[in-house]
Amino acid sequence: MSVQNINVALIGNPNTGKTSVFNQLTGLNQQVGNYPGITVEKKIGFCKLPHGIKANILDLPGTYSLNASSMDESVVIELLLNKNDKLYPDVAVVVTDVENLKRNLLIYTQIKDLEIPTILVINMADRMETKGITLDIPLLEEKLKTKIALISSRKGTGIEDLKNLIVSYKTIQHEPCLNTFDIDPEYFSSLQNLFPNQLLYKLWLVITQDVNFSNLDRNEIRNAFTKSHSELKRLQQKETIKRYQFINDVLKDGLKIDASMAKDIRAKLDRVLTHKVWGYVIFLGILFLIFQSIFSWSTIPMDFIDGTFASLSSWAAEELPSGILTDLLSQGIIPGIGGVIIFIPQIAFLFLFISILEESGYMSRVVFLMDKIMRRFGLSGKSVVPLISGTACAIPAIMATRNIENWKERLITILVTPFTTCSARLPVYAIIISLVIPSKRVLGILNLQGLTLMFLYVLGFATAILSAYILNKVLKLDTKTYFVVEMPNYKLPLFKNVGINVVEKTKAFIVGAGKIILAISVILWFLASYGPGKDFNEAEAIVKERTAGKQLTEIQVENEIASQKLENSYIGLMGRAIEPAISPLGYDWKIGIALISSFAAREVFVGTLATIYSVGDSDNEATIKSKMQAEVSPSTGKKIFNFATGISLLLFYAFAMQCASTLAITKKETNSWKWPAMQLVFMSGLAYFVALISYQLLK
Amino acid sequence: MQNTIHTLKKGEKAIIKDFDIEVIPLKLLEMGCLPGSEVELLQIAPFGDPLYLDINGSHVAIRIETARQIEVVLIKNNLQ
Numbered sequence: 180m181s182v183q184n185i186n187v188a189l190i191g192n193p194n195t196g197k198t199s200v201f202n203q204l205t206g207l208n209q210q211v212g213n214y215p216g217i218t219v220e221k222k223i224g225f226c227k228l229p230h231g232i233k234a235n236i237l238d239l240p241g242t243y244s245l246n247a248s249s250m251d252e253s254v255v256i257e258l259l260l261n262k263n264d265k266l267y268p269d270v271a272v273v274v275t276d277v278e279n280l281k282r283n284l285l286i287y288t289q290i291k292d293l294e295i296p297t298i299l300v301i302n303m304a305d306r307m308e309t310k311g312i313t314l315d316i317p318l319l320e321e322k323l324k325t326k327i328a329l330i331s332s333r334k335g336t337g338i339e340d341l342k343n344l345i346v347s348y349k350t351i352q353h354e355p356c357l358n359t360f361d362i363d364p365e366y367f368s369s370l371q372n373l374f375p376n377q378l379l380y381k382l383w384l385v386i387t388q389d390v391n392f393s394n395l396d397r398n399e400i401r402n403a404f405t406k407s408h409s410e411l412k413r414l415q416q417k418e419t420i421k422r423y424q425f426i427n428d429v430l431k432d433g434l435k436i437d438a439s440m441a442k443d444i445r446a447k448l449d450r451v452l453t454h455k456v457w458g459y460v461i462f463l464g465i466l467f468l469i470f471q472s473i474f475s476w477s478t479i480p481m482d483f484i485d486g487t488f489a490s491l492s493s494w495a496a497e498e499l500p501s502g503i504l505t506d507l508l509s510q511g512i513i514p515g516i517g518g519v520i521i522f523i524p525q526i527a528f529l530f531l532f533i534s535i536l537e538e539s540g541y542m543s544r545v546v547f548l549m550d551k552i553m554r555r556f557g558l559s560g561k562s563v564v565p566l567i568s569g570t571a572c573a574i575p576a577i578m579a580t581r582n583i584e585n586w587k588e589r590l591i592t593i594l595v596t597p598f599t600t601c602s603a604r605l606p607v608y609a610i611i612i613s614l615v616i617p618s619k620r621v622l623g624i625l626n627l628q629g630l631t632l633m634f635l636y637v638l639g640f641a642t643a644i645l646s647a648y649i650l651n652k653v654l655k656l657d658t659k660t661y662f663v664v665e666m667p668n669y670k671l672p673l674f675k676n677v678g679i680n681v682v683e684k685t686k687a688f689i690v691g692a693g694k695i696i697l698a699i700s701v702i703l704w705f706l707a708s709y710g711p712g713k714d715f716n717e718a719e720a721i722v723k724e725r726t727a728g729k730q731l732t733e734i735q736v737e738n739e740i741a742s743q744k745l746e747n748s749y750i751g752l753m754g755r756a757i758e759p760a761i762s763p764l765g766y767d768w769k770i771g772i773a774l775i776s777s778f779a780a781r782e783v784f785v786g787t788l789a790t791i792y793s794v795g796d797s798d799n800e801a802t803i804k805s806k807m808q809a810e811v812s813p814s815t816g817k818k819i820f821n822f823a824t825g826i827s828l829l830l831f832y833a834f835a836m837q838c839a840s841t842l843a844i845t846k847k848e849t850n851s852w853k854w855p856a857m858q859l860v861f862m863s864g865l866a867y868f869v870a871l872i873s874y875q876l877l878k
Numbered sequence: 879m880q881n882t883i884h885t886l887k888k889g890e891k892a893i894i895k896d897f898d899i900e901v902i903p904l905k906l907l908e909m910g911c912l913p914g915s916e917v918e919l920l921q922i923a924p925f926g927d928p929l930y931l932d933i934n935g936s937h938v939a940i941r942i943e944t945a946r947q948i949e950v951v952l953i954k955n956n957l958q
Contacts, residue, residue: 282908282934285908409900416899416912419907419908419912423910449921453930458924543939547923548923548924550939550941551924552925560928584905661903663903663938664928664938665938
């Protein structure tokens with residue numbers, strides 16, 4: 180029988196390099212999932228230790244203490260309180276940053292008091308010399324009653340020591356740091372008398388935390404021990420003071436900082452990056468760089484992908500035995516997958532930039548810089564992060580609102596985030612812009628297409644901010660306002676961390692969106708290839724009869740048949756049914772089909788048009804773009820994708836709520852159907868209205 | 879007038895005296911904002927709010943409305 184893997188939980192404050200340690204231990208051998216029922220990311224990795232022992236490494240969300248103030252933090256406590264959880268750690272590894280050791284040790288003392296074997300990792304050892312820090316490790320180990328691994332996840336040093344410590348976790352002392360009785364002897368001795376078999380610190384956590392606790396009936400504990408909220412908070416303060424006393428006592432002899440050595444570039448960088456003029460100039464410059472470069476850099480791989488899938492389709496159509504399966508493959512599945520793959524360059528770029536901004540510590544400066552301005556619109560400085568992440572995808576962005584302490588500010592941020600231009604809108608924008616906006620240069624250097632895209636991003640942000648302003652006036656919520664944001668030290672982003680982050684996020688997005696897009700593509704192909712009644716089934720005869728007198732080439736006749744079939748297929752009928760509602764916006768029934776299908780996910784638009792224009796088309800080699808370009812209205816002979824329709828479509832996609840996943844996440848995070856319903860009605864109504872006006876003015 | 883973190887000038891250091899525990903988030907306490915801790919005002923955001931502090935070695939930003947609630951005693955002569 181094989182030996183069971185050791186469960187290792189990585190715990191630590193944000194900005195301690197915990198994820199770097201995780202990456203160092205596990206490499207790319209990771210699995211990202213969700214905790215059941217909630218959307219907190221669960222990262223598990225596998226690691227081979229000395230002596231043939233294997234470990235499951237669980238990267239828990241960064242948390243400042245065991246006093247949960249967010250869903251992410253609750254996950255940590257629930258796991259540590261539940262011995263029956265199959266991920267319950269055999270050993271906890273608390274990661275700390277040598278420069279913030281004092282604060283980082285707070286959670287260490289708490290974990291230790293739960294009597295879980297705890298190893299202390301002191302990270303960023305490479306910075307000790309420049310900061311003039313010296314540590315007395317043996318003394319620290321003795322006073323903190325543990326084993327310490329001094330490592331540098333940046334340089335990759337000390338990881339082997341950590342692995343050896345994990346292997347010998349059974350030798351680590353269980354003794355707590357703080358005697359819980361000392362916080363308030365009277366209160367805690369009576370608590371212990373009531374529940375003599377329970378660990379006192381656990382009881383205390385159950386009383387103070389709003390988390391699930393399976394082993395004990397928490398109501399029983401709480402009812403037996405009612406204390407007012409402020410009394411509990413007073414005790415929590417007392418506990419925190421006691422813990423800091425303990426830590427100060429430990430560090431007094433164990434940690435020496437030679438202040439004269441500390442040449443800090445933090446202050447200099449802060450002075451520039453949070454400057455009242457330069458701060459904003461730099462921030463805007465960074466945003467501009469992100470958007471302009473995403474559009475110009477990613478077109479090359481995107482055109483390549485588009486072309487590759489077009490030739491793949493035609494290859495499949497020609498080389499495989501003809502029949503319904505080949506048709507499904509060449510007209511449904513391949514264009515469908517192509518519609519997903521084409522996302523990769525832009526999404527990867529967006530995640531790359533966001534990840535660099537987060538890793539470097541710059542994001543906190545943006546929060547600091549923007550808080551006062553954002554508050555005027557009912558948002559928080561912390562809303563900037565979701566709004567920027569929203570340019571990649573609204574789903575992680577809405578999850579990123581969790582660290583906004585004020586519920587009203589958080590709710591408003593959740594509601595307006597979907598207005599920011601997410602990457603799912605990009606392919607729609609990209610194809611329409613390239614169809615209706617000339618590729619000219621203005622003012623010498625600026626590409627007109629790039630500028631249009633930039634305008635759409637600005638429009639998204641502006642609408643988000645403006646809606647926030649209105650919501651702030653309309654919503655009557657009385658909440659206490661808290662705002663505490665850590666300003667971490669500046670760090671050069673680690674290539675490995677950024678790389679893994681980009682790969683993981685892109686993969687998750689592509690797989691998630693890909694399933695929907697592929698399914699919809701296949702369904703669409705069926706709906707477009709079959710139809711009811713004789714208009715569809717006898718299309719050939721009808722067309723031959725209609726064109727009997729005319730001089731048409733064989734190919735023209737074939738095209739006539741194909742379009743007769745499409746128009747009378749199931750999907751054609753659906754598109755035509757909604758045509759009266761959308762023709763004032765400048766759309767024909769084919770665009771109507773794309774609109775219907777993209778209400779589940781807007782990125783389906785391009786794939787849908789790809790599928791629709793591929794069905795029955797003998798010439799698969801043409802790219803989607805050239806097919807759309809060639810599309811003319813049968814009644815007027817004018818191009819379908821003209822300027823007015825293009826602008827109307829761009830605006831519709833800018834505002835409309837066309838993402839089932841975002842609605843689902845809003846429901847989860849707000850715990851009510853009211854808010855996603857409001858998003859859907861308000862956003863899509865606005866989209867219809869604006870698209871209508873713009874088309875009527877421009878046509 | 880009573881000194882609070884809000885009345886500090888940029889670059890001034892002070893010792894935290896007392897505060898109303900009801901209005902101070904627990905998270906700030908955990909960051910080391912406790913009676914007796916040293917606090918330095920490092921930066922003020924462009925529109926005068928929030929404040930960027932070094933509390934006992936922890937670098938945090940808080941809003942003025944919170945800063946107003948934290949009484950401090952100025953450390954004299956720290957600016958030479």
